[in-house]
Amino acid sequence: SQELEQSPQSLIVQEGKNLTINCTSSKTLYGLYWYKQKYGEGLIFLMMLQKGGEEKSHEKITAKLDEKKQQSSLHITASQPSHAGIYLCGADVPGSARQLTFGSGTQLTVLP
Amino acid sequence: DSGVTQTPKHLITATGQRVTLRCSPRSGDLSVYWYQQSLDQGLQFLIQYYNGEERAKGNILERFSAQQFPDLHSELNLSSLELGDSALYFCASRATGDYGYTFGSGTRLTVV
Numbered sequence: 001s002q003e004l005e006q007s008p009q010s011l012i013v014q015e016g017k018n019l020t021i022n023c024t025s026s027k028t029l030y031g032l033y034w035y036k037q038k039y040g041e042g043l044i045f046l047m048m049l050q051k052g053g054e055e056k057s058h059e060k061i062t063a064k065l066d067e068k069k070q071q072s073s074l075h076i077t078a079s080q081p082s083h084a085g086i087y088l089c090g091a092d093v094p095g096s097a098r099q100l101t102f103g104s105g106t107q108l109t110v111l112p
Numbered sequence: 113d114s115g116v117t118q119t120p121k122h123l124i125t126a127t128g129q130r131v132t133l134r135c136s137p138r139s140g141d142l143s144v145y146w147y148q149q150s151l152d153q154g155l156q157f158l159i160q161y162y163n164g165e166e167r168a169k170g171n172i173l174e175r176f177s178a179q180q181f182p183d184l185h186s187e188l189n190l191s192s193l194e195l196g197d198s199a200l201y202f203c204a205s206r207a208t209g210d211y212g213y214t215f216g217s218g219t220r221l222t223v224v
Binding site (some may be wrong): 102 | 114145154155156157160168170200202204206212213214215216217218220
C-alpha cells in the first residue's frame with residue numbers, strides 16, 4: 001500500500017518567515033493533494049498536482065511535485081498567523097475508487 | 113460552506129451504543145467517501161460509495177457499515193461502540209471525472 005511521510009511533524013515560525021513542508025511517497029504519485037485543517041475542523045483544499053515537475057501557487061503558498069513524482073513540497077512565503085493549522089498531503093490510490101491516502105500532517109504555528 | 117453537509121456536528125454516547133452519522137454530498141456528486149481521523153491513526157479511509165453502490169473498503173471495522181441512498185445522501189452506522197472509536201468522522205464527495213474532493217466539516221464522536 002502507498003504510504004506518505006510528511007516532515008516536519010510540527011513547525012513553529014515567526015511571522016514573516018518562509019517555510020517548507022515536505023511529503024514523500026513510497027510509490028509513484030498519480031495525484032497529490034494539499035489540504036489545510038484548523039484543529040478539529042474540516043479540510044480545506046489548497047492545491048492538486050499531477051504532472052512531474054508541476055508547480056502551482058495560490059497567494060503566498062506554492063506547491064511542487066518533483067520530476068520523479070515521489071515527493072512534493074509546500075512552501076509558504078512571508079508566513080502570517082492565518083497560515084497556522086495542520087497541513088495534510090493526500091495521494092490518489094490507483095484504482096476505480098480513487099480514494100485518498102493521507103500523510104500524518106504537519107502542525108504549523110506562526111508566532112505574531 | 114463546502115457544499116458537503118454532515119450531521120450531527122457533535123455526538124456523545126456510551127460504550128456499546130449505536131450511532132448513525134449522516135452526509136449530504138455536494139449537489140450532483142455521485143461519489144461519497146468516509147474517513148476517520150483520530151490522534152493516533154491520522155486520517156484513514158473507511159469506505160466509498162458511488163451512485164448507491166459500494167466501490168471500495170479501507171480500514172473499516174465489521175462493527176461499522178454504511179449505505180448511500182437514492183437521493184445520494186449517505187449514512188455511516190457505528191455499532192457496539194468502544195472508547196477507541198472516539199474520533200472525527202469526515203465525509204467527502206467528488207464529481208465523476210473530477211479530481212477534486214470536497215470535505216464536510218465532520219462529526220466529532222465521543223464515546224464515554
